[in-house]
Amino acid sequence: MRIVVVGGVAAGMSAASRARRHNPEAEVAVFERGGEISYGACGLPYVIGGDVPDLGDLIARTPERMRGQGIDVRVRHEVTGVDAGARTVTVLDREAGGTRTEPYDRLLIATGVNAVRPEWARTDLRGVHVLRDLADGRAILASLKGATCACIVGAGYIGLEMAEALHSRGLRVTVLEKAPEVAGRMLDRAYQQRVRAELERHGVEVRCGTSVEELVGENGHVRAVQTDHGPVPADLVIVAVGVKPNTALAEAAGARLGETGAIAVNTRQETSVDGVYAAGDNSESLHCVTGQKVHIPLGLTANRMGRVAGVNMAGGEARFPGIVGTAIFKTFDLGAARTGLTQTEAEGLGLDAVSVDVESTDHAGYYPTAAPIFVRLTGERGSGRLLGVQLVGQPASVKRVDVVAALLHQRGSVGDLFELDLAYAPPFSSVWDVLLVAADRLGREVAGG
Numbered sequence: 393m394r395i396v397v398v399g400g401v402a403a404g405m406s407a408a409s410r411a412r413r414h415n416p417e418a419e420v421a422v423f424e425r426g427g428e429i430s431y432g433a434c435g436l437p438y439v440i441g442g443d444v445p446d447l448g449d450l451i452a453r454t455p456e457r458m459r460g461q462g463i464d465v466r467v468r469h470e471v472t473g474v475d476a477g478a479r480t481v482t483v484l485d486r487e488a489g490g491t492r493t494e495p496y497d498r499l500l501i502a503t504g505v506n507a508v509r510p511e512w513a514r515t516d517l518r519g520v521h522v523l524r525d526l527a528d529g530r531a532i533l534a535s536l537k538g539a540t541c542a543c544i545v546g547a548g549y550i551g552l553e554m555a556e557a558l559h560s561r562g563l564r565v566t567v568l569e570k571a572p573e574v575a576g577r578m579l580d581r582a583y584q585q586r587v588r589a590e591l592e593r594h595g596v597e598v599r600c601g602t603s604v605e606e607l608v609g610e611n612g613h614v615r616a617v618q619t620d621h622g623p624v625p626a627d628l629v630i631v632a633v634g635v636k637p638n639t640a641l642a643e644a645a646g647a648r649l650g651e652t653g654a655i656a657v658n659t660r661q662e663t664s665v666d667g668v669y670a671a672g673d674n675s676e677s678l679h680c681v682t683g684q685k686v687h688i689p690l691g692l693t694a695n696r697m698g699r700v701a702g703v704n705m706a707g708g709e710a711r712f713p714g715i716v717g718t719a720i721f722k723t724f725d726l727g728a729a730r731t732g733l734t735q736t737e738a739e740g741l742g743l744d745a746v747s748v749d750v751e752s753t754d755h756a757g758y759y760p761t762a763a764p765i766f767v768r769l770t771g772e773r774g775s776g777r778l779l780g781v782q783l784v785g786q787p788a789s790v791k792r793v794d795v796v797a798a799l800l801h802q803r804g805s806v807g808d809l810f811e812l813d814l815a816y817a818p819p820f821s822s823v824w825d826v827l828l829v830a831a832d833r834l835g836r837e838v839a840g841g
Contacts, residue, residue, distance in 0.1 A: 400424030403672025410702030441557030727787030732780025754789035
């Protein structure tokens with residue numbers, strides 16, 4: 393059996409490793425268009441900000457190590473075509489030039505996402521960047537030399553993390569966001585405003601409700617971002633307006649896309665084409681709370697999908713159970729996390745949802761390092777079903793999100809959360825943890841009184 397994997401980062405390398413482990417007799421080949429494999433792209437802002445010393449620290453495995461484990465890894469090799477009928481792929485050697493045809497019995501397409509570049513961002517001006525891979529990270533690090541003012545377009549995860557990173561490098565930072573607030577679609581409005589306040593507290597200028605019209609350059613280098621409210625000086629621009637699933641190869645193979653625009657897969661990570669699998673950021677997931685297909689590209693999801701695909705391609709049986717939309721990020725001294733549905737999302741789906749807000753401390757209030765934490769817990773009236781939570785507070789404190797995520801995977805209720813035996817000691821929480829307080833209050837609301 394010959395298994396071919398297209399893409400050598402999270403999903404791809406997880407699949408290759410798992411396939412090789414499950415079926416040592418299988419021939420496993422990985423084609424990666426870039427120069428590195430198996431790296432933590434989520435760590436890029438922390439290298440750029442100086443918290444992590446070097447980009448090489450993000451690399452978990454090298455091609456040489458994987459070849460030593462019997463996996464044929466070929467970097468700088470780009471798969472440019474798929475013939476699903478003949479079960480072959482066309483591979484371009486990006487270094488030596490020339491193409492060749494490679495056969496497969498099972499094919500995994502793990503091509504990830506592409507950064508969205510609006511028309512105004514398609515430019516040859518130096519100093520304009522997206523942030524998706526190690527090459528982007530190197531380019532941004534090079535642009536830091538001599539830069540004094542940065543403009544980040546987009547206030548999602550990457551934009552918010554990069555605001556802190558560039559500020560820590562001594563740059564004057566402006567964040568532009570088309571939506572009314574930062575962290576759009578991640579948090580409800582009141583919690584978005586807390587994140588914005590943290591940015592502004594550290595001197596980051598935030599301009600929401602602002603659209604970019606064009607980039608202004610001088611001598612081939614960006615100098616300003618022209619918006620509908622006037623120009624913003626910038627000699628470094630980060631375009632962080634979103635990502636789009638890279639589905640070109642899957643479409644070439646005849647695979648069906650879902651309504652989200654990502655590749656439609658079943659729980660075995662199989663596409664609609666026999667012998668062709670997909671996993672990672674280019675693929676849809678089942679949302680366990682809503683029962684709907686979603687496209688939420690995050691690192692753990694990609695790795696888990698890859699493991700499932702690897703087992704199945706090697707002749708085993710594994711299923712991907714779905715996700716609950718758990719996410720977490722930090723900007724400066726503030727952490728924010730969410731899982732399940734926000735109140736806004738629940739209402740948009742037509743659910744009879746209700747939320748309670750609780751402000752407390754992340755551990756016993758008398759303990760010297762106690763800090764504020766804000767929690768919004770959401771449930772469904774009548775049924776008492778737990779729908780989601782949002783937390784804003786000190787970075788370590790918002791990992792409480794995992795408690796609710798675990799319950800959501802088990803289709804838990806608000807009452808189930810209140811009955812949990814959570815750990816207590818003054819350095820870690822109050823005797824009644826903020827999640828328990830929120831569940832107690834929400835329990836009365838979902839019951840109707």
